[in-house]
Amino acid sequence: MIADLLKKKWLLAALIVMLSWAVLGAIMARAQSVNDNSLITFPENYTKGSHYNTIDRGNAREEMFTSAEAIAAAKNGQPLPSGTVIVNEWYENGRLTHYFVMEKQTGWGGAYAPDLRAGDWRFRDFGPDKIPHQDDGTGCMACHRSQANGDFVWTHDQMKRMN
Secondary structure (H helix, E strand, O other), rough: OOHHHHHHHHHHHHHHHHHHHHHHHHHHHHHHHHHHHHOOOOOHHHHOOOEEEEEEEEEEEEEEEEOOHHHHHHOOOOOOOHHHHEEEEEEEEEEEEEEEEEEOOOOHHHOOOOOOOOOOOOEEEEEOOEEEEEOHHHHHHOOOOOOOOOOOOOOOHHHHHOO
């Protein structure tokens, strides 16, 4: 009888430990998703989309790309669809220095406090070698929040004018 009772206590203790690990794992996954922009991977085929804007700033130039679906949504006055990816190639003195990538996915904004989020967008910066820089993208969110009327995209009007 004592042996059966000890077995039950051992099983209960093992169950408690396993449930604790499961809960801790869920909490850690949620915490990681809050400030983890690793959900954005480098979009290798971005140039198959539309080149919709060029900005020249003296020795700096930006070339911007997105999908035909995003362009169509902007032209029709609709929010850019979930899955939209915008890539900004950044050149200084004619040399590619980095890629700025922003991606919109339904629900991504919910991982951030309302005063931090920029809709459902996340942001990531990549070097010219396409290796991501160590940045959580919150600085980008702070800047893009001011563009809520254009779905948090600075170049939304340029998309509308795209032929």
